[in-house]
Amino acid sequence: MAALLAVLAALAVFFSGAQQAHAAPACGVLSSGAAPQAESAVKAACGLIGTPYSWGGGHGSQPGPSYGACDASNGAPNDCHVRGLDCSGMVRYAYYLAVGSDVINGVTTTQWPSSRAVARYYRSDGTAPLLPGDLVFFGNTPSTIHHVAIYLGQGYIAEAPYSGGYVQVAALSSHGDYYGAIRLYGPSGGSTPPPSGGGTYWVDTFANAAVYGSPTSTVSTGTLYQGTNYVFCKAWGREIASGSSFNHWWLKTDPDVGPGGQWVSAFYLSRWGNDVAKDNNGTVIPDC
Numbered sequence: 001m002a003a004l005l006a007v008l009a010a011l012a013v014f015f016s017g018a019q020q021a022h023a024a025p026a027c028g029v030l031s032s033g034a035a036p037q038a039e040s041a042v043k044a045a046c047g048l049i050g051t052p053y054s055w056g057g058g059h060g061s062q063p064g065p066s067y068g069a070c071d072a073s074n075g076a077p078n079d080c081h082v083r084g085l086d087c088s089g090m091v092r093y094a095y096y097l098a099v100g101s102d103v104i105n106g107v108t109t110t111q112w113p114s115s116r117a118v119a120r121y122y123r124s125d126g127t128a129p130l131l132p133g134d135l136v137f138f139g140n141t142p143s144t145i146h147h148v149a150i151y152l153g154q155g156y157i158a159e160a161p162y163s164g165g166y167v168q169v170a171a172l173s174s175h176g177d178y179y180g181a182i183r184l185y186g187p188s189g190g191s192t193p194p195p196s197g198g199g200t201y202w203v204d205t206f207a208n209a210a211v212y213g214s215p216t217s218t219v220s221t222g223t224l225y226q227g228t229n230y231v232f233c234k235a236w237g238r239e240i241a242s243g244s245s246f247n248h249w250w251l252k253t254d255p256d257v258g259p260g261g262q263w264v265s266a267f268y269l270s271r272w273g274n275d276v277a278k279d280n281n282g283t284v285i286p287d288c
Contacts, residue, residue, distance in 0.1 A: 024156060024169040029132045031153030035185035038133020040098035045150045045158040047097075048090060051167040053160045055079040058089015059107070063096035065089075076163040087148050090160040090167060091135055094150060095184065103184060104135070108148045112137050113230045113254070115200040117182035120232070122260045125180075127155065127172060134181045136172060142254040145179055180260055199286075200230045201279035203251070204270040211262035215250035222258015224268075229253060231264075233288035234277045240267040249277035252288055 027046035029039050054068030055076030068079035068086065085093060088107045095104050104111055121129050130136070132153045139145035149159035152169065160167050172178060205227065210220040215237025231251040239248050247267035254260040266277040277285045 024171065025154070027152065027158055027169045029153060030156060031132060033187055034131040034133045035187055037095075037099050037185040038131065038183070041091075041094045041184075042132045042150060042152055042158070044097035045090065045094040045167070048085070048094065048167045049158070049169070051090070051160070052082050052084035053079075053086060053163055053165045053167070054082040054084035054089075055086055055163055056089075057083065058085040058093055063089075063093040063102055063105075065093070074163075079163055082163075085160050085167065087160045090158075091148055091150055094158075108137060108139075108145045109143065111135065111148060112142060112145050112180070112182065113200045114182060114184075116184055117199070118186045119183040120180065120261075121182075122180040123178055124259065124261070127178075130181055131183065131187070133185070134183050136181045137179045138175045138177050139179045140177055141256065141258075142179075142260065143256055147175065151181065200232065201283065201285050202228055202230055203279050203285075204228050205264075205268040206270040207268060209264050209268040211253070211255040211258060211264045212250075213262060215263050217263075221262050222255040224253060224255045224264045228280075231279075231285060234266065234285045235263070235288045237263070237265075240265040242267075246274050247277075248275055249285075251277060251285060 027049055029042045055071055055074055056068035057066050060066045065083050065085055067083050070077055070080035088111055092104050096102055103116055130151050132151060134151040136149050136151050137145050138147040149157035151157055155172050157170055157172050159170055207226050209224045211222045211224050213221050215235045231253045233252050234249045236248050237250040239246055247265055249266035250263040251266055253264055255262050272278050279285060
């Protein structure tokens with residue numbers, strides 16, 4: 001019996017040590033290199049640890065906790081009685097506390113293409129380029145992005161996770177569908193998108209269009225649906241033509257079908273002519 005108790009005690013110590021080894025670290029700025037505003041946003045998010053999750057919480061006229069919506073179809077049957085934050089409401093409030101301005105309002109699918117982004121990363125870039133304060137998004141396509149969190153560094157995030165939960169620290173890898181990330185302030189603290197097209201430009205397309213991995217590729221990687229879409233920048237590539245209409249410009253975008261960061265021909269723009277690449281306001285889309 002004594003031997004059995006000794007074995008059980010040893011096993012208890014072993015599993016306790018294993019659990020501690022995989023425990024999330026204390027919330028904070030876990031790596032260097034981020035802008036002061038981004039580090040302040042991380043600290044603000046850490047100050048929200050323990051805040052209740054509330055579906056739709058944090059989307060009032062001013063950032064901050066609010067009563068959410070009761071929506072059983074989204075796993076939130078009681079959230080109209082819970083004052084708190086959902087995932088996008090949490091990142092909105094953290095940046096508001098950090099910089100004193102409502103810089104990232106909206107829900108996940110509108111935060112991702114924000115024109116305030118000074119840098120943008122995709123799943124294919126891995127997580128090595130990420131810095132504390134980056135907003136990390138989860139989903140398989142731009143239209144199905146369903147979750148956002150604030151990156152802390154070293155593979156960890158601060159997030160408002162789900163109805164019934166609380167703002168917490170978690171491993172980024174605990175979500176299996178990391179899509180990409182945006183950065184709102186450069187390491188120098190600047191918030192203006194670079195000339196390489198870190199902003200977002202809205203364009204109308206007149207038909208569904210095939211997208212490609214580069215402006216010269218001939219192998220389609222997905223589809224951008226007809227309608228109003230966002231693009232980031234342009235590059236010169238192979239000609240797309242039909243009758244007397246042609247265009248050599250290609251626009252970097254996130255398609256409706258296929259991986260993000262693909263290219264669509266400016267031939268499909270509804271409002272402009274041959275070899276023109278402008279947004280709906282007539283602004284020339286910058287070079288990538």
